[in-house]
Amino acid sequence: MKNKAIAILDANWRNGYSVPSKNLYPYQWLWDSGFIAIGFAHYDMDKAEKEIETLLDAQWENGFIPHIVFHQLSDSYFPGPNFHRADLHPLSNKKYPSTGMTQPPVTGFTIEKIYQISKDKKASLNFIKRTIDKVFKNHEYFYNNRDPRNEGLVYIYHNWESGTDNSPLWDSIFETMNPPVYTFERRDTSHVNPEERPTQREYDHYLHIIDIAKSHNYDDAKIAEHSPFLVQDPLFNAMLIKSNHALINMYELIGGNESKIEQLKSWNAKSIASFNSKLYNKELKAYVHYDLRNERPIKLVSSSSFSPLYAGIPTKEQAAELIETMQSKFGGDSMYLLASFDPTSEKFNPKKYWRGPVWINLNWILYYGLQDYGYKDLAQQIKFDSIEILDKVGFYEYFDARKSEYKADSKGYGGSDFSWSAALYLDLINN
Template structure:
C-alpha cells in the first residue's frame, strides 16, 4: 500500500518537473516556479532523485536579485494560463532585479535554508551534498541578510511582508480587517485561476482587487523596500514567515559549521537568531488566545485570530516547553475534535472559517508536514502521529489535491480534495511522511 502511494507521488512529481530544471506546483493552475513550493518539492525529490532536488534549488537561486532578494514566482517560461503574469509584475522596475529571469517583486516564506539541511539529512552521499551546499549556501545567507537589512524597519528581529501572497496563506481571514482599511479600484482583468478551479474554492474578485492594488503601489515605487515600508497599506509581521526564517537561520548555522571556516557568518546568524526568537516570543504570542498571532504593523495592532500559522513556531523551536504545551492545548481544543482531520488552516470555531475555501479553513499538507515535525520537537508524539496519519489518509482517499476539507463528514463521501490536482508539494511531502 505504502509503496503504491509513494509510487503515485513520484509520478505526480516527475510529471510536473520541467526541462528547464524546476517543478510546477500544478498543471494549468500554477505553471511557473514558486519559491516555497520549490523547497518542499526538493525535499520530496531528495528521497529518490537527488539530481532533480539539486536542480530545483539551483534553478531558483539563479533568479536571485543582486540585493539578495529571492522572488516568489520565477517566470521561466511563457505561459498565459496564469494571471497576474510577468507583464503585470514587471520585476525589471527594480534596479537590482535579475536581468535574466523575469519574476514577481515580492517574496515568500524563506524555506530554502532548512530545505538544504533536509536534503543533507536525507542524502546517502553526504560528501556530494555538502559540495552542493557549499556552492549555494552563500546565496541563501545573502537572502537572509536582505531580510534583516530591508524588512525590519523597527529593528525587532521580525520581518514584515507587504503582500498577502508573501505569506503563502493568500486569502486567510487574517487579512480581512486590513482589506477593510483599503478601498482599491475595481480591476477589469481576466482571472485564470477560476478557469482551472471551482470559483467557490478561490478568493473573490474583490479580494483580487486588493491583491493587484498592493502590487501597483509597490510598482509605483519601483519595488523600493523603504518606500514600501513607508507606504504600503499592507505591512504585517507573520508568525509563519518569521518562523521559517528562524528555522532556516538555525539550518545555516549548522551547515556552515559542517563546511567550516565561516565563523563570521555563524556569529551574525546567531545574533539575528537571538533577536528574532525574542521578537516572536515577546511580540507575537497572544497569552489570552494561547497562540502566536499576526501583527498589523501599518495599523499598529495585533490580528487576533488562530490559524495553522499560529502553531508553526513549534517547527522552529521558538517556544519553550511550557508554551509549546499551551499551543498544543489550543490546537486540540479548537482544531482537534474527533470529527475533524488535523489541521485546519483557520480556526474552526471562528465564524469566518470556511472548510472549502482555500486558506480560510482547508487542511494543507505543507502546514501539516511542518506541524508534524514541530510537535515531535517537543515530544508530543501522539498528536504528531495523528497529524501524519491524517495527512496520509486524506491523500490516500482523495488524491494529491492542493487542499482538503477538514470535516470527516462533509456530506460528500470521498470528495474532500479541492483546488489543483496532482499538486506537487502534497506529493513531495507525502513521500517524506511515508519514510
C-alpha cells in the same frame, strides 16, 4: 500511492524546476520548490539539487528571491510578468522575469533536509557549499531591508508573501483599503471551482498593493512607508528562524565561516526574543500576526499560529499552551488535523483556499515541530491524518478538514496532481 506521488513529481518537472500543478500554476514558486526538492531527495537527488539551484539562479543582486519565477510565457495564469514588472527594481534579476514579492524563506532548512536525506553525504556537502552563501545573502536581505525597527521581525507587504493568500487574517486590513475595481480575466477559476478560490473583489486588493509597490519601483523603504499592507507574520518569521538554525548547522559542518555563524546566532537571538514578547498572545494561547501599518495585533488563530514549534521558538510552557489551543479549537473526533483557520470562528470556511481547509505543507511543518517538543502522539496524529486524507482523495492542493465530507467519490480542492502534496507524502512515509 508512493509510485503515484513519484509519477506526479516527474510529470510536473520542467527541465530544471517544477510547476506546482500543470494548468493552474505553470511557473516556479519559491516555497513550493523547497518542499518539492525534499520529496525529490528521496529518489532523485539530481532533481532535488537542480530545483534549488534554478530557484537561486533567479535571485536578485540584493539577495531577494522572488515568489514566482516566470521561466516561460503562459496564458493560463494571471497576473503574469507584464503586470508585476519586477524589472522596475534596479537590482532585479536580468535573466528571469519574476514577481517583486517573496514567500516564506524555506530554502535554508530545505538544503539541510536534502543533506540529511542524502545517502552520498560527500556529494551533498558539495551541493551545500554551492548554495549556502546565496541563502545567507537572502537572509541578510531580510534583516537589512524588511526590519525597519530593528526588532528581528521582518515584514511582508503583500498577503501573497505570507503563503496563506486569502486567510481571514487579512480581512481587517482589507477593510482599511478601498482599491479601484480592476478589469482583468481570471485564469484560476477556469481550472477550479470559483467557490474554492479568492473572490474578484479580493483580487482588486491584491493587485492594488502590487501597483503601490510598482509605483515605488519595489523599493523596500518606500513600501514600508506607503504600503497599506505591512505585517509581521509568525509563519514567515518562523521559517526564517528555522532556516537560520539550518545555516548555522551547515556552516559548522563545512568549517570556517565563523563571522556568518555569529551573525546568524545574533539574528536568531533577537528574533526569538521579539517573537515571544510581541507575537505571543497569552489570552489566545497562540502566536498571532501583527499589523505593522495599523499598529495592532491580529487576534485570530490559524495554522500559522503553531508554526513557531518547527523553529524551536516557544518555551516549554508556551508549547504546552499551544497544544491546548490546537486540541480545543482544531481537534475533536469529527475533524482532521489541522485546519488552516480556527474552526470555532464564524470566519471558518472549510472549502475556501486558506480560510479553513487542511494543507499538507503546514501539516508537515507541524509534524516535525511537535516531534521536536516531545508531543509524539499528536505528531503521529497529524501525520496519519495527512496520509489518510491523501489515500482517500489523492494529491490535491488542499482538503476539507471535516471527516464527514469524505465519501467514496470525494475529491480534494484546488489544483490536482499537486507537487508539494506528493513530495511531502514521500517524506512523511519515509519517517
